[in-house]
Amino acid sequence: MDIRTNYNSNNYTIHVGHSIFETYINYYTSKYNDVFYLIDEYVFDLYKEMFLTFENVIKVPRGESFKDIYHVMDTIDFLLSNEIKRNSLIVVIGGGATGDAGAFLSSILLRGTDYIHVPTTLLSHDSSIGGKTAINRPLGKNLVGTFYRPKGVIYDLNFLETLSNEELLSGFGEVVKHAMLNNKNTVNHLIEVTKNKINLKELEPFIISGIKTKMYYVTVDETESNLRRSLNLGHTLGHALEYEYKLKHGHAIILGLLFTLFLSNKILDTQFDLNYYKKYFNTIGYNISYLYDLAEDNLINLMSVDKKNSVSNMINFVLLKDYGVPVFKGIEKIKLKKYLKEFQELI
Amino acid sequence: MDIRTNYNSNNYTIHVGHSIFETYINYYTSKYNDVFYLIDEYVFDLYKEMFLTFENVIKVPRGESFKDIYHVMDTIDFLLSNEIKRNSLIVVIGGGATGDAGAFLSSILLRGTDYIHVPTTLLSHDSSIGGKTAINRPLGKNLVGTFYRPKGVIYDLNFLETLSNEELLSGFGEVVKHAMLNNKNTVNHLIEVTKNKINLKELEPFIISGIKTKMYYVTVDETESNLRRSLNLGHTLGHALEYEYKLKHGHAIILGLLFTLFLSNKILDTQFDLNYYKKYFNTIGYNISYLYDLAEDNLINLMSVDKKNSVSNMINFVLLKDYGVPVFKGIEKIKLKKYLKEFQELI
Numbered sequence: 001m002d003i004r005t006n007y008n009s010n011n012y013t014i015h016v017g018h019s020i021f022e023t024y025i026n027y028y029t030s031k032y033n034d035v036f037y038l039i040d041e042y043v044f045d046l047y048k049e050m051f052l053t054f055e056n057v058i059k060v061p062r063g064e065s066f067k068d069i070y071h072v073m074d075t076i077d078f079l080l081s082n083e084i085k086r087n088s089l090i091v092v093i094g095g096g097a098t099g100d101a102g103a104f105l106s107s108i109l110l111r112g113t114d115y116i117h118v119p120t121t122l123l124s125h126d127s128s129i130g131g132k133t134a135i136n137r138p139l140g141k142n143l144v145g146t147f148y149r150p151k152g153v154i155y156d157l158n159f160l161e162t163l164s165n166e167e168l169l170s171g172f173g174e175v176v177k178h179a180m181l182n183n184k185n186t187v188n189h190l191i192e193v194t195k196n197k198i199n200l201k202e203l204e205p206f207i208i209s210g211i212k213t214k215m216y217y218v219t220v221d222e223t224e225s226n227l228r229r230s231l232n233l234g235h236t237l238g239h240a241l242e243y244e245y246k247l248k249h250g251h252a253i254i255l256g257l258l259f260t261l262f263l264s265n266k267i268l269d270t271q272f273d274l275n276y277y278k279k280y281f282n283t284i285g286y287n288i289s290y291l292y293d294l295a296e297d298n299l300i301n302l303m304s305v306d307k308k309n310s311v312s313n314m315i316n317f318v319l320l321k322d323y324g325v326p327v328f329k330g331i332e333k334i335k336l337k338k339y340l341k342e343f344q345e346l347i
Numbered sequence: 348m349d350i351r352t353n354y355n356s357n358n359y360t361i362h363v364g365h366s367i368f369e370t371y372i373n374y375y376t377s378k379y380n381d382v383f384y385l386i387d388e389y390v391f392d393l394y395k396e397m398f399l400t401f402e403n404v405i406k407v408p409r410g411e412s413f414k415d416i417y418h419v420m421d422t423i424d425f426l427l428s429n430e431i432k433r434n435s436l437i438v439v440i441g442g443g444a445t446g447d448a449g450a451f452l453s454s455i456l457l458r459g460t461d462y463i464h465v466p467t468t469l470l471s472h473d474s475s476i477g478g479k480t481a482i483n484r485p486l487g488k489n490l491v492g493t494f495y496r497p498k499g500v501i502y503d504l505n506f507l508e509t510l511s512n513e514e515l516l517s518g519f520g521e522v523v524k525h526a527m528l529n530n531k532n533t534v535n536h537l538i539e540v541t542k543n544k545i546n547l548k549e550l551e552p553f554i555i556s557g558i559k560t561k562m563y564y565v566t567v568d569e570t571e572s573n574l575r576r577s578l579n580l581g582h583t584l585g586h587a588l589e590y591e592y593k594l595k596h597g598h599a600i601i602l603g604l605l606f607t608l609f610l611s612n613k614i615l616d617t618q619f620d621l622n623y624y625k626k627y628f629n630t631i632g633y634n635i636s637y638l639y640d641l642a643e644d645n646l647i648n649l650m651s652v653d654k655k656n657s658v659s660n661m662i663n664f665v666l667l668k669d670y671g672v673p674v675f676k677g678i679e680k681i682k683l684k685k686y687l688k689e690f691q692e693l694i
Contacts, residue, residue: 033658073416073484073491080486080652087657108455111479111492112570132458137420139427144420145458146493223459305427310434311380 003211005149006219014129014153014211021050021118021156025091028116028152032089036079038102040066040094043120046162056082060094066101067135069144076109086110089151095121096128096171096249100142104133107148116152120159122171123250125207126178128153130218130228140305141239147223157207160200166248168198169285173250175203176257177233178210181217184323191280198284230326233318234260240302245290254286262343264319267329272320278347291347296340300333350558352496353566361476361500361558368397368465368503372438375463375499379436383426385449387413387441390467393509403429407441413448414482416491423456433457436498442468443475443518443596447489451480454495463499467506469518470597472554473525475500477565477575487652488586494570504554507547513595515545516632520597522550523604524580525557528564531670538627545631577673580665581607587649592637601633609690611666614676619667625694638694643687647680 005011015024029035037051041059044051051057060066060075084090090113092102099117106115117128134145163171172194179186186209193202214231221228238256241247247255258281261272282288303315310316314330321327331339350361362371376382384398388406391398398404407413407422431437437460439449446464453462464475481492510518519541526533533556540549561578568575585603588594594602605628608619629635650662657663661677668674678686 069416069420076491077484077486080484080490083651083659085657085659104455108491108493110490111481111494134458137424137427139424143427143457144423144455146455147458304430310432312430312432 001208003208003215005215007149007222010149012150012152014155014215016125016155016157016208016211018157021154021158024152024154025118028154029089029091032087032114034083034085034088035091036082036084036088037091037093038075038098038105040098040120043094043098043159047159060098060102063095064097064136066094067097068101069135072101072105072135075105079109084109084113086113088113090115091118092116093118093120094124095119096124096126099124099128100132100134100145103131103148103150104135104145107133107146112148114151116154117150118154118156121163122160122168122203122207123174124171125155125211126171126174126214128155129211129214131222140302141243143305157204163200165198165285168200170248170250172198172203172284173234173238173253173257175206175210177231177253178213179206180257180320180323181230181233181326182209182213182324187323194284195280196283229316229328230318233257233320233326236303236306236315236317237299239306240299241290243302244295244298247290251286254281255288255291258288258291258347259340259343260317260319262346263317263329263331263339264321264327266339266342267331268319268321268327270320270322274346288347292344294340294344296337299340300336303336304333348555350555350562352562354496354569357496359497359499361502361562363472363502363504363555363558365504368501368505371499371501372465375501376436376438379434379461381430381432381435382438383429383431383435384438384440385422385445385452387445387467390441390445390506394506407445407449410442411444411483413441414444415448416482419448419452419482422452426456431456431460433460435460437462438465439463440465440467441471442466443471443473446471446475447479447481447492450478450495450497451482451492454480454493459495461498463501464497465501465503468510469507469515469550469554470521471518472502472558473518473521473561475502476558476561478569487649488590490652504551510547512545512632515547517595517597519545519550519631520581520585520600520604522553522557524578524600525560526553527604527667527670528577528580528673529556529560529671534670541631542627543630576663576675577665580604580667580673583650583653583662583664584646586653587646588637590649591642591645594637598633601628602635602638605635605638605694606687606690607664607666609693610664610676610678610686611668611674613686613689614678615666615668615674617667617669621693635694639691641687641691643684646687647683650683651680 003014036056042062090106119128131149134142137143179190217228234253234257237259238253242252264270319327352358383403389409437453466475478496481489484490526537564575581600581603584606585600589599611617666674
């Protein structure tokens with residue numbers, strides 16, 4: 001299935017399906033004189049034989065460790081010494097972190113080189129859409145980056161088959177988020193088909209609908225000045241937890257979503273059933289116990305460097321008035337600390 | 348005088364004049380809650396009293412030494428620890444190098460923070476227009492960067508009064524280039540008023556007309572896929588000389604322009620009077636002797652990493668069919684070496 005963006009210009013297509021890698025790699029690379037492949041070293045080892053015919057393969061540090069300026073600069077110098085040109089193509093193959101850093105690299109190399117995404121995880125189908133690029137800094141995740149669109153995204157679902165349950169869980173956080181941003185039916189249906197275990201086959205329709213949900217938000221508001229901030233649902237506390245406790249992204253997002261539901265109940269008077277969600281997340285394999293003893297001050301410091309804040313003593317959250325109805329709310333740090341304590345007692 | 352860009356959106360104004368700094372700084376900063384000033388340490392020392400009332404002043408390494416990823420990242424971390432937000436304003440005060448690096452920093456911090464340019468040299472009036480940002484890499488100048496427009500440019504000509512003759516010469520290269528891209532009359536007139544010495548007062552109309560020439564090119568072709576490449580006149584060899592012999596930018600450009608005229612005579616059958624230009628440049632203070640013993644292979648290697656190249660064994664030049672008539676020409680490396688040798692003998 002092909003899903004195409006709907007900007008005024010510079011549109012691109014997201015190709016989703018099984019066994020589509022080869023066809024579309026050939027399609028895109030045939031347009032360029034030079035092609036350079038940045039491949040997550042772990043993915044490279046798993047799929048060596050797929051990459052045998054490629055020239056110019058550069059194995060990059062696995063996952064999050066590539067989202068570091070020094071690794072990015074080393075890779076840039078290596079590409080330059082191999083005479084990469086502004087009209088070359090970079091193919092970024094790997095999970096969400098590889099995509100973030102590879103896209104950032106492409107956006108600053110020679111003031112912008114064309115690139116395509118080949119996401120290989122459940123999470124990366126999400127981060128590869130929308131043109132956000134990023135690396136981390138000591139003060140927090142994704143604090144440095146650009147907006148820079150790929151020329152295309154090849155999402156071959158066969159890659160997902162080698163994912164461990166842990167990795168599936170890591171990506172599943174975004175699937176749950178997209179469902180919550182969609183509507184109540186999607187949420188119920190998703191829980192129904194995953195209530196005992198995440199099954200890849202059953203998940204595919206939700207992946208497709210998640211791509212469409214995300215596409216809607218990033219098209220109407222590419223640079224996140226308004227509606228796109230909705231996609232931050234669960235991420236405000238989530239990113240801080242991820243950083244503080246070195247959690248996988250999706251794990252942290254699930255915990256962040258729980259807190260979001262709690263905050264929505266508190267502030268918007270909603271009636272989300274926290275206990276129900278807690279049990280469900282626990283059953284499919286998430287470790288909720290991180291929430292029992294939070295370092296509130298550290299987390300609040302981490303949240304306060306978040307890009308989405310605009311006033312110093314407030315932290316911006318996305319809450320839910322209902323499924324599919326995100327609401328933006330600034331919360332004072334001092335109140336937030338109180339909420340975090342209350343949340344730990346309740347959960 | 349105000350000159351405004353003419354893009355479809357995100358336009359900005361270049362304010363040019365004497366004693367305009369304070370007025371326009373107040374105008375821009377009043378729109379933001381938080382303002383951070385990145386000031387070249389040398390400029391800061393010269394104009395301390397002007398900056399007394401500013402909070403959040405960060406002195407950055409002088410000139411080209413700031414165009415380094417490690418300095419940029421240190422500065423980013425410092426800004427983050429001082430709680431800079433995506434809706435803060437960064438004011439970049441300094442010469443062309445400070446502007447390149449400060450704008451690059453702004454473009455990647457929190458995926459893009461607003462900034463304004465306050466150029467303080469003759470050269471920086473040029474680099475502050477057009478939205479190009481850059482830092483250097485070991486393999487060459489400006490190999491990493493972005494396209495990212497400022498919110499405004501405040502070009503207070505009073506800053507130029509403290510420039511040494513050496514610094515004036517460094518900026519004058521771009522003034523000559525803009526004149527050559529304009530027409531024969533501008534060139535003749537420029538040489539007439541500067542034939543013995545560069546006089547700041549006399550230069551002002553050329554600065555204004557240079558801004559307009561540049562504005563024309565960067566508006567019709569922002570990302571340099573076509574016509575904007577004309578602005579690279581003299582820069583192909585110029586950048587390589589600058590890097591190889593650690594020359595000031597404008598000095599290197601003057602030498603690069605001489606080579607451009609030589610190449611145009613060779614390849615396009617023009618009749619530019621090399622000897623006349625050589626004497627003129629010599630008289631006003633440029634050191635031509637660098638051209639007598641060039642390290643051709645090093646220079647060709649440096650030129651081959653230039654962003655404007657698209658094929659491996661060719662190097663792209665901008666030549667002049669006539670004043671105001673730039674022509675793009677790819678030259679094979681092997682031929683280029685021959686031309687470089689011939690040029691040294693002739694000059």
